[in-house]
Amino acid sequence: MASIVLKDIVKKYGDGFPAVKGVSLEIADGEFMILVGPSGCGKSTLLRMIVGLEDITDGDLEIGGRRVNEKAPRDRNLAMVFQNYALYPHLTVFENIAFPLRLAKGTFSQDEVRRRVEAAADTLELREHLDRKPANLSGGQRQRVAMGRAIVRQADAFLFDEPLSNLDAKLRGQMRTEIARMQRRLGTTTVYVTHDQTEAMTLGDRVAVLRKGELQQVASPRGLYEQPVNLFVAGFIGSPPMNFVPGEVRDDVLHLPFADVPLDDRLRSVVGDRRLVIVGFRPEHVEDAALVEDGSRGVAFRADIDVTEWLGSELYAYIPFETNPEVAKKLEELDRELDGEGLRSQVVAVLSSESRVRDGDTAELWIDPARLLVFDPESSENLTRDEEAARRIDAETEEERRAALERAQRREAASGGAEDRERSASARGAA
Amino acid sequence: MSGLSTRQRVLWVAVAVLVLLYALFPVASILATSLKPAGELQSGRFLPQNPTLGAYEQILVGGAQDLFLSALRNSIGISLIATAIAVILATLAAYAIARLDFPGKRVVLTAALGVSIFPVISIVTPLFNLWRNIGLYDTWAGLIIPYLSLTLPISIWTLSAFFRQIPWELEQAAQVDGATTWQAFRRAIVPLAAPGVFTTALIAFFIAWNDFVYGISLTSTEAARPVPAALAFFTGASQFEEPTAFISAAAVVVTIPVVVLVVLFQRQIVAGLTQGAVKG
Numbered sequence: 127m128a129s130i131v132l133k134d135i136v137k138k139y140g141d142g143f144p145a146v147k148g149v150s151l152e153i154a155d156g157e158f159m160i161l162v163g164p165s166g167c168g169k170s171t172l173l174r175m176i177v178g179l180e181d182i183t184d185g186d187l188e189i190g191g192r193r194v195n196e197k198a199p200r201d202r203n204l205a206m207v208f209q210n211y212a213l214y215p216h217l218t219v220f221e222n223i224a225f226p227l228r229l230a231k232g233t234f235s236q237d238e239v240r241r242r243v244e245a246a247a248d249t250l251e252l253r254e255h256l257d258r259k260p261a262n263l264s265g266g267q268r269q270r271v272a273m274g275r276a277i278v279r280q281a282d283a284f285l286f287d288e289p290l291s292n293l294d295a296k297l298r299g300q301m302r303t304e305i306a307r308m309q310r311r312l313g314t315t316t317v318y319v320t321h322d323q324t325e326a327m328t329l330g331d332r333v334a335v336l337r338k339g340e341l342q343q344v345a346s347p348r349g350l351y352e353q354p355v356n357l358f359v360a361g362f363i364g365s366p367p368m369n370f371v372p373g374e375v376r377d378d379v380l381h382l383p384f385a386d387v388p389l390d391d392r393l394r395s396v397v398g399d400r401r402l403v404i405v406g407f408r409p410e411h412v413e414d415a416a417l418v419e420d421g422s423r424g425v426a427f428r429a430d431i432d433v434t435e436w437l438g439s440e441l442y443a444y445i446p447f448e449t450n451p452e453v454a455k456k457l458e459e460l461d462r463e464l465d466g467e468g469l470r471s472q473v474v475a476v477l478s479s480e481s482r483v484r485d486g487d488t489a490e491l492w493i494d495p496a497r498l499l500v501f502d503p504e505s506s507e508n509l510t511r512d513e514e515a516a517r518r519i520d521a522e523t524e525e526e527r528r529a530a531l532e533r534a535q536r537r538e539a540a541s542g543g544a545e546d547r548e549r550s551a552s553a554r555g556a557a
Numbered sequence: 558m559s560g561l562s563t564r565q566r567v568l569w570v571a572v573a574v575l576v577l578l579y580a581l582f583p584v585a586s587i588l589a590t591s592l593k594p595a596g597e598l599q600s601g602r603f604l605p606q607n608p609t610l611g612a613y614e615q616i617l618v619g620g621a622q623d624l625f626l627s628a629l630r631n632s633i634g635i636s637l638i639a640t641a642i643a644v645i646l647a648t649l650a651a652y653a654i655a656r657l658d659f660p661g662k663r664v665v666l667t668a669a670l671g672v673s674i675f676p677v678i679s680i681v682t683p684l685f686n687l688w689r690n691i692g693l694y695d696t697w698a699g700l701i702i703p704y705l706s707l708t709l710p711i712s713i714w715t716l717s718a719f720f721r722q723i724p725w726e727l728e729q730a731a732q733v734d735g736a737t738t739w740q741a742f743r744r745a746i747v748p749l750a751a752p753g754v755f756t757t758a759l760i761a762f763f764i765a766w767n768d769f770v771y772g773i774s775l776t777s778t779e780a781a782r783p784v785p786a787a788l789a790f791f792t793g794a795s796q797f798e799e800p801t802a803f804i805s806a807a808a809v810v811v812t813i814p815v816v817v818l819v820v821l822f823q824r825q826i827v828a829g830l831t832q833g834a835v836k837g
Contacts, residue, residue, distance in 0.1 A: 140658075179729050199732040206733045212726035216748040226734040229744075275734065 128190030128282035128315055129155045130176060136184035137171050137339075145171045147339040148185065153283075156313045156531060158306075160330035162320055164362070164465045168339035170287055173319045177206050177285050190282060200229075205276035206285040210292065211268045213260040213275075220256040223247065223274040230279070246278040249308065266297045270304075277308065283315040290325065302328060310534035321465075323363055327351070331527045332520075335359050337463065345516065346523035353516040357404065357456075357506040360499060361464050366409050366442065369473045370457055372450035373405035373500070380405065380498075383447035384473075385427035387495050396500050396509040403509070404453055404501040409442070411497040412475035414483055415490035424494040431487045432472065441481050443489065445473040453503050460506075584812070591805035598801050612806035621791060625807055627779040628787030633814065635697050635783060636765040639704035643761045646705075647712030648754060652742070654713070655720035656728075666714070673710035681774045688775055695777045703771045708761035715760065719753030720746075755822045762818065766811075784811045 130153040137146035146168040153159045161169040174180035176187060178199035187195050194202055205226075213222050223243045227234045234242070247253045250270040260268055269289060276284055286305070290298045306329055309316050320326055326333045327347040335342040335350065335358070343355045347363075354360035360368050373380045373387075375397055380387040382405060389397065397403055415426045435442040449457065449471040457471070475491060483489040500509045561569070586603070591612050593605040600606070616625040654662055684703060685694070693699035723746060731741035772786035779787075788807055791800040 177733055179732070198737075199729075200735040200737065204733065206730065208726045208730055210724060210726055212724060212730035214727060214731075214745055214748075225731070225744075229731075229735040229740065275730075279735075 129153060129188075130283060130315060130317065131188040132172075132176070132185065133188070134185040135172065135175060135182060135187060137168070137175060137180065138183045145339050146175070149336070149339075149341045151334055151341065151344060153315060153317060155315055157527070158309050158316045158318065158329060158331045160318050160320060160326045160333040161336060162323060162326040162333055162362070163336035164463060165321060166338075167336040169319045169321075169336050172336070173285055173287055173317060176317060177204050178202050203282045204285055205279065205281035205283075206287065207272045207276050207289045209288040211260075211272040213268055213271055215260050218257055218259060219247075219252060219263070219271050219274075222260065222271055223252075223278050225275060226279045242278050243274075246274045249277065250274050250304075265293050266301065269293060269301060273305070273308070277312065281314070283317065284309070286316065286318040288320055289318075290320075291322070305329065310530060311538050313531055313535055324365060327363065331523070333363075335362060346520050348523060349516050349519045352519060353511050354499070354508055355511060356508055357406070357460055357501050358463065360406050360501070360508065361460055364408060366474045366476065367464070368406045368408055368499075370404055370406050370460070370501075371447060371473060372453040373403045374450065375401055375403065383449070384429045384445065385425055385493070387425050387498065390495060392510070393495065393498070393500065400502070402450065402452055402503055404456065404503050406499040406501060407493060407497055409474040409476040411493060412473075412477065413492045414477045414481035415492040417478050417481060418492045421492055423496070424492050426490060426492045428488055429473075429491055431483055431485065431489050434483060434485050436479065438479060440479050441477045441483065443475045443477055443481075443483055445475065447471055447473060456503055456506070587805045587808050591802055591809050593802055595798060595802065598799060612802040613810070616803055616807050616810070621803055624779065624787055624790060625784075625810075628782050628784045629811070631697070631779070631781055632766060632783040632785075632811070635700050635704065635781070636762055638697070639701045639708060639765045640758055640762040642701070643705055643708040643712050644754060644758045647709055647716050647757065648750070650713050651716035651720050652746070654717045656725070666717070669710035669713050672706055677707070677770050681770055684771075685774055694775060695781050697781050699775050700771060700781055700783065703775070704765040704768065707768070708764050711764070712757045712761050715757050716750075716753055719757075720750060723749050759818060759822055763815065766815065
């Protein structure tokens with residue numbers, strides 16, 4: 127168990143390319159921290175610097191209060207799960223999991239190794255596969271073996287490098303909950319790298335969003351979702367992603383491509399004297415006007431629906447719009463950074479599945495102006511961010527995390543105690 | 558070959574049979590010749606009328622015994638030592654080339670390639686003079702050193718290609734798991750590299766085993782003369798008799814270790830050992 131502290135960590139490659147540009151991050155003991163960002167943002171490099179596979183160009187890395195910049199990976203006492211699992215193909219599952227124990231010569235007796243490996247195998251339901259070779263296992267089983275190798279020794283922290291990206295969608299969901307359950311139970315500090323925002327949102331106590339080697343925002347998933355600091359974070363978090371449209375301010379009215387929103391106090395104060403802003407809103411905040419019971423707070427508008435996708439639980443409606451040339455470049459750039467294809471400018475609305483809106487309709491939709499986020503088109507900064515609310519959200523989630531951790535460990539202690547009693551009882555019986 | 562139609566399969570079998578015939582006919586011819594008695598050598602027939610083991614007797618226990626058995630001993634010893642040195646050096650060099658980024662990496666590889674394309678015949682005369690002056694002429698070391706120049710380049714090339722296929726993460730995983738660099742190499746990389754090392758050793762051994770130019774030029778007595786060179790010194794029973802049968806018999810005998818080696822190592826050369834290390 128240990129905290130991990132990064133202070134102004136810089137990574138420059140031999141050719142002078144700066145992969146990580148001064149990242150500072152404090153990961154508390156027992157916390158589940160996610161590093162997320164599009165490809166090439168430096169998240170994997172950062173993880174590899176923590177584990178010691180990559181030299182740190184500048185800055186300090188502390189694990190459990192001690193500076194470890196110059197320590198070899200084996201002296202850092204961390205466990206890592208690689209994207210491609212990196213199982214030893216010539217060893218059985220048992221020996222793969224036992225590998226770290228065997229390396230610590232003399233520390234563990236043969237019985238101790240067996241006991242620990244079997245305990246890890248039980249946790250991951252690998253008991254019946256212990257004698258098999260990795261080549262004969264399925265993708266999910268290999269993934270579990272890799273995790274077994276990580277949990278078998280008392281590592282100070284777990285590091286995951288995109289561990290689920292090689293699995294198919296269904297298995298990914300199962301393994302995701304498995305990892306969350308394991309982390310809660312063991313209460314081990316965990317750093318988890320992913321480019322998948324769903325994994326980031328569901329697993330993390332806190333999420334660090336990286337972009338081009340720079341830290342954008344560190345907050346709880348809810349904090350990122352509700353109070354993003356800038357366009358990048360807002361666009362990266364959430365699926366389907368947040369919609370961005372140009373907003374022209376004229377005569378105390380915010381003109382969006384398909385709706386006119388009269389400025390209220392909140393919007394008026396953040397817009398200031400800007401003539402043009404970028405307005406962001408979540409797809410799920412758009413409703414079918416016909417299904418809204420009390421539409422008085424919001425703005426109803428008519429929009430031409432291009433395509434709809436009915437998913438059973440909800441309905442996606444796509445609305446093409448003409449973008450403003452002044453912000454088009456900014457939005458295109460953002461799209462590229464988010465690994466998008468930059469196809470066409472359209473708005474996605476997630477409507478209730480009861481909605482009767484279909485392809486080609488001119489639909490009556492509704493949105494609550496309080497849900498609109500306003501971004502500065504120059505600095506990309508979120509003008510509507512409420513620091514107070516952000517702090518409150520993070521404080522709440524931190525509290526929830528501690529409570530969940532405690533609950534998980536209390537339950538673990540209870541069941542572990544029962545097992546111990548059982549074992550001693552059977553030992554007495556045998557004697 | 559599950560995806561092949563019957564016609565394709567027939568075609569493949571036909572091609573395989575043709576290639577086998579082409580490759581094995583000379584061997585069969587030598588075998589047949591080695592069994593012919595002296596009188597039948599010019600008979601013009603493929604199979605001997607009265608097969609005899611006389612030639613084998615002659616080279617293994619008879620008059621040519623000294624010449625052949627000492628040569629066999631030399632060949633085995635020199636080839637094995639040259640192979641062992643080449644494989645050990647090449648393993649370390651190839652690992653460094655595949656894993657580390659150091660200045661001059663390309664130079665090492667290019668130089669190795671350059672050495673291997675250098676015609677042997679053009680350096681044999683200077684080498685002959687040099688070896689005579691420094692006392693390496695007609696010694697085992699005098700052959701092992703030039704053999705290394707033949708076997709090292711190809712060993713380095715094949716092994717570095719092989720090492721590149723091994724996922725680097727395995728080594729990194731071992732290091733994170735608590736291994737030193739050497740432990741990671743020995744416990745995670747060497748077991749995976751074994752098939753590649755065996756294959757390379759086999760190739761290196763054949764190169765040394767089959768060499769003729771160095772063997773005949775840098776030796777003069779049975780102190781170091783290898784089999785391919787010794788074959789040239791076989792004589793017939795009289796000066797009017799060709800030693801064809803003896804040479805054929807010797808050729809068959811020296812083929813045996815090669816076949817034995819292939820059969821032995823075949824079990825080690827298990828393809829696809831790295832499968833399962835990373836997601837296939």
